[in-house]
Each structure stands twice: as structure tokens, then as C-alpha cells.
Amino acid sequence: MSSFMWLWWQGYVTVCLRGAGIERVLNRAAQAGVAMLKVERVTSDAVLARMAAEDFRRLRPLLRESANGPRVSASILDRHGLPFLLRKFRRRLFLALGLGLAAAVVVYLSNFVWFIQVTGNETLAVEAIKAAVEDTGLRAGIPRRSMDTRSIERQLLEQLPDLAWVQVKNRGIKVEIQVMERDVEETSAQGAGHVYAKRDGLVTELLVLQGTAQIREGDTVRKDDLLISGMYYDRQGRRQFGAARGIVKARVWYQAVGEASLVRWEARKTGIRHRQYVLTIGPFSIPLGRSYPRETHQIIKRSWQLYLGSAMAPLSWTRLDYEEVEWTAEGIPASEAERTAYELAWESLARQGVERDKILEEKRTVEPLTDADGIRVTVQVEVLEDIGQFLGQ
Numbered sequence: 296m297s298s299f300m301w302l303w304w305q306g307y308v309t310v311c312l313r314g315a316g317i318e319r320v321l322n323r324a325a326q327a328g329v330a331m332l333k334v335e336r337v338t339s340d341a342v343l344a345r346m347a348a349e350d351f352r353r354l355r356p357l358l359r360e361s362a363n364g365p366r367v368s369a370s371i372l373d374r375h376g377l378p379f380l381l382r383k384f385r386r387r388l389f390l391a392l393g394l395g396l397a398a399a400v401v402v403y404l405s406n407f408v409w410f411i412q413v414t415g416n417e418t419l420a421v422e423a424i425k426a427a428v429e430d431t432g433l434r435a436g437i438p439r440r441s442m443d444t445r446s447i448e449r450q451l452l453e454q455l456p457d458l459a460w461v462q463v464k465n466r467g468i469k470v471e472i473q474v475m476e477r478d479v480e481e482t483s484a485q486g487a488g489h490v491y492a493k494r495d496g497l498v499t500e501l502l503v504l505q506g507t508a509q510i511r512e513g514d515t516v517r518k519d520d521l522l523i524s525g526m527y528y529d530r531q532g533r534r535q536f537g538a539a540r541g542i543v544k545a546r547v548w549y550q551a552v553g554e555a556s557l558v559r560w561e562a563r564k565t566g567i568r569h570r571q572y573v574l575t576i577g578p579f580s581i582p583l584g585r586s587y588p589r590e591t592h593q594i595i596k597r598s599w600q601l602y603l604g605s606a607m608a609p610l611s612w613t614r615l616d617y618e619e620v621e622w623t624a625e626g627i628p629a630s631e632a633e634r635t636a637y638e639l640a641w642e643s644l645a646r647q648g649v650e651r652d653k654i655l656e657e658k659r660t661v662e663p664l665t666d667a668d669g670i671r672v673t674v675q676v677e678v679l680e681d682i683g684q685f686l687g688q
Contacts, residue, residue, distance in 0.1 A: 302332065305347050306376035310354075312342045314367030323357045348378070408442070409435050410469040417476055419457055427454045428472065439465060452504055452542075460542055460681065487536050488687035490523035492516045496545030496682050506539030516545065522683055543683040549649050549676050553639030555632040556669040562593065562620040569617040577609040592617040629670065633661055636672035644676060654678050 312320065317340070324331060331344040346354070351371070358367055411433065413424050428434075431450045433442065444463040451461045451474075460475040490506070498514050506523040510516055525539040569592075571584035595616040637659065641651070660673040 302345070302347055303376045305349070306374070306378035307345055307347050308351055308371045309373045309375070310344050310346060310351060311337075311370050311372050312344065312367060313340055313370075315340055316367050317342050320354075320357055320367050324354060327353060327357060329353050329357070343372070348374070348376075405468055406439055408433070408437050408439055408468060408470050411435065411472065412469060413472045413474065415474045415476075419455065419474070419476060424451075424455065424472070424474065427451055430454065433463075433470065439467075442470070449502065452502065456540075486687040487525050487538055488685055489521055489525050490539045490541060490543070490683045490685050492518055492520045492522055492543070492545075492682050493684040494518055494545075494547050494680075494682050496547040496680075498543060498545045499679065500542065500544035502542040504540040504542075505537060506541065508541070510543075516682070525688070538687075539685065541683060542681055544679055545682045546655065546677055547680055547682060549644055549647055549678065550673065551640040551643035551647070552671060552673050553636035553641075553643065554664065554669055554671045555627075555636035555639065557627050557629065557632050558624045558668050559627050560622050561625055563623055564593075565619045565621055567619040569619075571615040571617065573613040573615065575609075575611045575613065586615070587617040587619075591621075592619050594618075632670045633672060636661075636670050637674065640672050640674040644674065649676055649678060 314320075321331070321334070321342075329346065329350045331346045331350075333343075333345050335343045337343055351369075354369060358369055411425065411428060413421050413428075416424060428447070428451065431447045431454075433447055442463075442465060444465065447463050448461045451472075452458055457476055458474050462473045464471040464473070495517050496515075498510055498512050498516060501508055501510065501512050503523055505527065506525050507527050509521045509524055516522065522543050523539040523541045526534065526536050528534055569585070569587055571582060571586055574581045574583065595618070596613065597616075598611055598613045601610040601612075654676045656677040658675040660675075662671050662673075663669070664671055
């Protein structure tokens, strides 16, 4: 036990010594065995020290012995430790008992579930989900240690076929139930069939609601592998063939590539201008003047149409202004080009259905383009998703 912990247990005081003979008093205190800790000189004639409450009584005779020399006084600035704390609580016994009782009640009540929150539902009513939750034994007031989240998730999926995924999270006195509903096309499929993998992945969670599992957690599967067979045995031991149902969560990798140039071409006007007119009569156009290539000129077009009352005559007059430009190459910083290529790669991932806030891991590879002055960024992300896909037979 440290010296300060022992002092706190015994009770100690903070003492201020004032006078010109402080050093002589400190020396006498050390010779008399009066221990002082954290001695701090505040001014030239003032010192702060911490000592046991019992030692302060032994310090007073030493102050009187120094009366022949410069006068030294000692005053208590503060009291610390368990004895003084108990003395305060003894004066407020009922307050201490109330605080202790309230703390005990709070600790005891924190061992129970008091709130149940359901999120993620769209068409299913919250009341229907909470009724199914109560059927599993989860309700307000049950002990937290009696909860079996895996069992509750399984029972909810069995009772509510419209749910594709359920996760029960214990948040202390509150339980959060996150659900995801099945697609309409999936729920309408009633025929027999199997569940196949729609992507490559590493299986992390397997929940079979109907059928026979063909894989285990930790297996690596390829696209179109059979995950859950529709063949199973009922309670009477008879072989049945129905619609396989279940959840197969796996770690899945997506990859996308984005490219960006390190050169930006800017058009600079030379100040040389040309003009051309075009007369259009019905389907025929008659150019008046020379035309210029669009690669080296910017074109400003303005047209006039002849109107005859509410009718429109097939006659128009167009003016084309050509402004000559020179294309100059400007370098783009590599960091800016890399950001552009990275965002293009993520646009491709978003089209594949990847959401940034749901990725588990991301890898980025940057390499120069060999056939052009540019940068290629390859982004690989890992997500956790249900790779099961039902196919009827």
C-alpha cells in the first residue's frame, strides 16, 4: 500500500507553516519522527506539508521549543481521509443511508430488461413483432442473464416467415431487435427448391429454417454452390422435398477500378474569329461562307425563324461564329488524380449495391497507367451479407 493510501486510511491534514525559522522546525520534526509528505515552499516564509492527523499533535511542542528563535506558526488548511469522511457522514447518517440504498436499487434493477425496441420493419406492424417477441419469453422485467439471443432470433424467424433476418442486441436495460423483411418476390415463391450461393464468400453464420445444410460455418463457397437443400426429414422420419429456407451470412469481396488522367487539356482563345451564315429552306441548307473544324474552334450558334402569323414558314437564317482556340496541356497533381479515380471506383461499387457504412475492410491499390499519362486505383472492399438465393425446381 502506498504512503498516501495509508495516510488516507488513517486521516491526514494539510498544514501551512509560516515564519523565518521553518527549516529549523522541519529538522526537529524529522529528528522526532514526524513524517511530512509533499512539502512545498509557497513563499520565502511559508511552506505547505501533508502529515498524519496524529503527527500534527506531536508537531505543536516543536513549535513552542522554537520560541527563542524566529516565531513559526502552524495552521490546518484542510482535512482528508476516511476518519474525517466518516465524521461528515455521521452527521448526515440518513443521507448516507439513502444514497447507499438508492445505489443498491439502481445496481439491482440494471440486471433486468426494461425496454424493448424494434427497428428495420417496413410492412410488418411493431405490435405483431412484439407479440412474437413475448412468445419467445422476452419481455420487460426478465433478468438479463436469462436471455438467449440466438434462440430468440431463431424463434422469431420461425414465427414470422416474412422476416429474412433478425438480430437481438443486449444494451443493458434495453434490448434492440433489428429486423429485415423479405422481398415480395421471395415470399411469394411457394414451390420446392434449394438455396444456392449468389456470390463467392466465407461463411460466418448459418441458420437453417427448413431443409438440410450442405455447408458449415467457416467454409469457403463459390457462386452457384448448393448451400441449403430442400430435402429434409420430418418429425416422423419421412423424407420430404420442400422450399429450403435459411440465412447464410458470409464475408464477400467486391472490386472496382477507377482511372483518371494526370493531364487536363484547356482551351485558350487565340483571338481569331470567323463567321458563317446558313440559309435553310425546308430540308435544304445553303452555307454562305467557309466552315471551320470543331477540334480547333468553339462555335456560337444563333438562329432566326420566319413566322407568318400562327403558321411557321420553312425558312430560317443561322449565324455561326467560330472562335479559334489552342489546346494546352496542364498537369494535374497526383493526389488530385488519385482522389478522382478513387471516387470513380466507389461509384462502380455503389452500382453493385455496396454501401460505404457497411464495409468491414477496404484495400486500395494505386498504379500508373502504362499506355497513358494517368493513374489507376483498384478498390477492394469486404462486406457481410446474406449470399443465399432460392431457386425453385
